[in-house]
Amino acid sequence: xxxxxxxxxxxxxxIASIIGALIVREFPQRWKTLxxxxxxxxxxxxxxxxxxxxxxxxxxxxxxxxxESLRLVAEDCTDSxxxxxMSTTRRNDVLIGLNEVSSRFLPLLxxxxxxxxVISQSKASLHxxxxxxxxxxxxxxxxxxxxxxAYRAESERLSETSQLVADTLSTFEKFCRSMPMDWIxxxxxxxxxxxxxxxxxxxxxxxxxxVDCLERLCLRGKFTFxxxxxxxxxxxxxxxxxxxQFVTEQEYALVESNVTQTANRLADPLSAQVAFHRSLSRxxxxxxxxHICFMMDKKVLQTTTPESASVSRFLRLLxxxxxxxxxxxxxxxxxxxVCLLRDPQIxxxxxxxxxxxxxxxxxxxxxxxxxxxxxxxxxxxQASLMEASWDDGDDYDxxxxxxxxxxxxxxxxxxxxxxxxxxxLMNTRIQSLIAAHGDxxxxxxxxxxxxxxTPNSEAVRQxxxxxxxxxxxxxxxxxxxxxxxxQLNTNDKLNNQAEIRAVALKSMNxxxxxxxxWNPNYLWLKFRRIQLLEALKHFWKYDPSTLLxxxxxxxxxxxxxxxxxxxxxxxxxxxxxxxxxxxxxxxxSSALVSIAKRVPHHLVPWLSQLSxxxxxxxxxxxxxLIPTNRxxxxxxxxxxxxxxxxxxxxxxxxxxxxxxxxxxxELPEMQQAISSVSSFMEFLGIAGASQSPSSVTDAxxxxxxxxxxxxxxxxxxxxxxxxxxCYEAAQKRPNGGIPIHAFPTSSxxxxxxxxxx
Numbered sequence: 001x002x003x004x005x006x007x008x009x010x011x012x013x014x015i016a017s018i019i020g021a022l023i024v025r026e027f028p029q030r031w032k033t034l035x036x037x038x039x040x041x042x043x044x045x046x047x048x049x050x051x052x053x054x055x056x057x058x059x060x061x062x063x064x065x066x067x068e069s070l071r072l073v074a075e076d077c078t079d080s081x082x083x084x085x086m087s088t089t090r091r092n093d094v095l096i097g098l099n100e101v102s103s104r105f106l107p108l109l110x111x112x113x114x115x116x117x118v119i120s121q122s123k124a125s126l127h128x129x130x131x132x133x134x135x136x137x138x139x140x141x142x143x144x145x146x147x148x149x150a151y152r153a154e155s156e157r158l159s160e161t162s163q164l165v166a167d168t169l170s171t172f173e174k175f176c177r178s179m180p181m182d183w184i185x186x187x188x189x190x191x192x193x194x195x196x197x198x199x200x201x202x203x204x205x206x207x208x209x210x211v212d213c214l215e216r217l218c219l220r221g222k223f224t225f226x227x228x229x230x231x232x233x234x235x236x237x238x239x240x241x242x243x244x245q246f247v248t249e250q251e252y253a254l255v256e257s258n259v260t261q262t263a264n265r266l267a268d269p270l271s272a273q274v275a276f277h278r279s280l281s282r283x284x285x286x287x288x289x290x291h292i293c294f295m296m297d298k299k300v301l302q303t304t305t306p307e308s309a310s311v312s313r314f315l316r317l318l319x320x321x322x323x324x325x326x327x328x329x330x331x332x333x334x335x336x337x338v339c340l341l342r343d344p345q346i347x348x349x350x351x352x353x354x355x356x357x358x359x360x361x362x363x364x365x366x367x368x369x370x371x372x373x374x375x376x377x378x379x380x381x382q383a384s385l386m387e388a389s390w391d392d393g394d395d396y397d398x399x400x401x402x403x404x405x406x407x408x409x410x411x412x413x414x415x416x417x418x419x420x421x422x423x424x425l426m427n428t429r430i431q432s433l434i435a436a437h438g439d440x441x442x443x444x445x446x447x448x449x450x451x452x453x454t455p456n457s458e459a460v461r462q463x464x465x466x467x468x469x470x471x472x473x474x475x476x477x478x479x480x481x482x483x484x485x486x487q488l489n490t491n492d493k494l495n496n497q498a499e500i501r502a503v504a505l506k507s508m509n510x511x512x513x514x515x516x517x518w519n520p521n522y523l524w525l526k527f528r529r530i531q532l533l534e535a536l537k538h539f540w541k542y543d544p545s546t547l548l549x550x551x552x553x554x555x556x557x558x559x560x561x562x563x564x565x566x567x568x569x570x571x572x573x574x575x576x577x578x579x580x581x582x583x584x585x586x587x588x589s590s591a592l593v594s595i596a597k598r599v600p601h602h603l604v605p606w607l608s609q610l611s612x613x614x615x616x617x618x619x620x621x622x623x624x625l626i627p628t629n630r631x632x633x634x635x636x637x638x639x640x641x642x643x644x645x646x647x648x649x650x651x652x653x654x655x656x657x658x659x660x661x662x663x664x665x666e667l668p669e670m671q672q673a674i675s676s677v678s679s680f681m682e683f684l685g686i687a688g689a690s691q692s693p694s695s696v697t698d699a700x701x702x703x704x705x706x707x708x709x710x711x712x713x714x715x716x717x718x719x720x721x722x723x724x725x726c727y728e729a730a731q732k733r734p735n736g737g738i739p740i741h742a743f744p745t746s747s748x749x750x751x752x753x754x755x756x757x
Contacts (some may be wrong), residue, residue: 412476
């Protein structure tokens with residue numbers, strides 16, 4: 001019976017599962033006639049078809065049952081996680097038996113793949129029929145009975161044959177996972193060559209299955225160098241042929257839509273192919289990733305060999321695929337580029353150098369988050385493609401978060417591989433962003449209450465997408481690039497380190513000045529500016545010429561006005577600070593701490609300026625400077641203090657830092673509070689609450705108690721925080737931070753008081 005019958009296919013699958021269970025149980029010990037019982041024509045008592053008889057078709061359900069049973073057996077016997085009830089001994093018996101008779105059924109399966117020619121013939125015949133109908137100004141619904149019968153027969157032939165090839169590939173996909181390699185690649189038949197050829201055929205997802213088979217083969221990592229190079233050479237040509245075939249398929253689809261009067265439902269070409277492009281990108285990456293050792297072969301690394309030219313052409317294909325409009329296609333290759341870029345032997349060669357800028361540009365574009373609302377509303381220029389790439393907004397959010405996490409390594413290795421290119425490109429990219437979006441243009445998705453930009457605004461999203469790449473690339477750049485005190489390697493003929501250093505320093509200085517000169521008016525752009533300045537700490541570690549200006553900008557943001565504004569009024573009549581300005585100030589102070597931890601020694605020359613600036617900030621009323629900012633400022637100053645080498649200067653600076661906290665604790669009010677338990681209970685408002693329970697809801701009382709609590713414990717916390725950091729830093733110094741000349745020779749307690757103490 002024809003396999004196109006849906007009810008028949010369901011029944012065939014059930015029977016195939018029974019046959020597969022029998023094979024697993026009885027073959028080869030008790031079922032020795034497996035081949036004669038299944039893979040012979042029906043006339044001889046089997047399930048196969050007689051390919052010598054032109055009246056018999058390979059699309060019968062018997063062939064379907066044989067293919068499905070083989071697929072199930074291969075899955076059961078090679079995947080222990082799938083079927084744990086089967087013993088290892090039994091699995092080995094079945095696999096050994098199948099290997100012995102593989103020469104009988106593999107040629108039969110290979111012959112089924114040749115039916116792809118029938119698919120091409122059927123498509124051409126149907127196309128001619130449709131063209132004839134168009135020439136006669138007819139549609140499918142207006143055909144004569146004879147025409148309809150011929151059209152239906154050819155359509156069924158196409159459907160059944162394409163399904164047959166797809167079923168065969170599904171079985172081969174299981175073989176490609178873990179069956180012997182000579183089942184697929186042998187002198188008698190090279191099934192991998194058939195996979196390459198079938199990549200051109202989109203019917204019944206044949207091209208997707210063919211790509212999956214090739215990917216499974218590659219992931220096993222068992223190709224010889226010659227087999228690998230042959231695949232590297234042939235894949236670009238086969239993909240080019242697949243692209244040409246897709247053009248033909250589009251012509252067929254256009255004619256079909258006109259004949260069936262469904263032109264308005266014709267799929268977008270990129271959307272129709274996005275699943276194939278994703279699988280193809282993943283498979284091409286697996287070709288390199290699973291055989292990374294071949295990339296270090298002398299024949300590949302030497303630029304004058306044919307093998308090197310083939311690999312370079314293959315890499316060009318991969319880089320071209322990075323330009324695909326769907327970020328999903330680009331994301332499939334990220335692990336491969338990480339593997340290539342982290343290998344020092346590959347990096348020292350010139351194989352990847354010409355692709356660095358294109359790789360970085362592609363992944364920079366991918367980092368900008370999409371607004372899924374635009375896709376839902378069909379206002380995005382590639383809305384249909386994005387819908388085909390992800391299920392919904394949640395699926396996209398999960399993907400972009402995972403991709404950003406995985407891309408951090410890629411950006412670091414790119415910075416290590418070509419620091420001058422990366423610095424130049426990042427400088428150009430960020431300066432172009434400042435020029436295009438620095439003032440908020442196009443000023444979309446504004447908050448209606450204050451006309452401020454929001455995280456969904458185009459300008460904010462563009463800057464948000466560049467923050468992580470800048471941080472990661474600068475982190476990955478070797479120290480000798482920025483550190484002028486380090487001696488360059490003049491013997492490295494492949495890389496001119498002096499030129500690399502000059503270009504990198506010039507680019508980063510230009511970038512630092514551009515960020516310092518950029519003064520955005522919108523709150524969310526200020527937030528992105530803080531993030532970009534924080535990333536420069538990796539550059540400031542070696543070139544602090546713009547460090548003080550950057551620190552000053554971050555300190556100014558600690559008292560930035562509440563541009564967002566809020567209509568919420570506290571019980572005491574004061575206006576509540578908006579959550580956006582609180583986030584901005586917290587980010588600014590945490591950036592100060594991050595920079596101070598990275599480059600404290602460069603801040604030491606400006607101790608007086610820092611002390612004056614922080615004292616000015618800390619003297620601001622508590623309602624204007626939030627407690628988190630105060631703690632971060634003390635943390636920032638304690639980081640700087642640990643870098644001061646002179647003990648006396650260090651103790652003086654620490655004393656100045658903690659003067660406000662100590663002064664707070666020495667106030668008569670605080671001394672009275674800690675003089676007894678009852679006084680402390682009264683200080684915290686507990687005693688008052690027990691006497692007058694209504695006071696806990698009185699706004700004035702609550703605010704006063706909260707202010708006292710915050711003031712007292714903030715001072716203690718500041719002492720503990722600064723003291724802990726100074727103690728940890730002292731333990732790392734020689735003699736625990738005590739200078740040799742300061743060791744006391746007298747028992748006088750006044751002399752034994754060390755500066756650090």
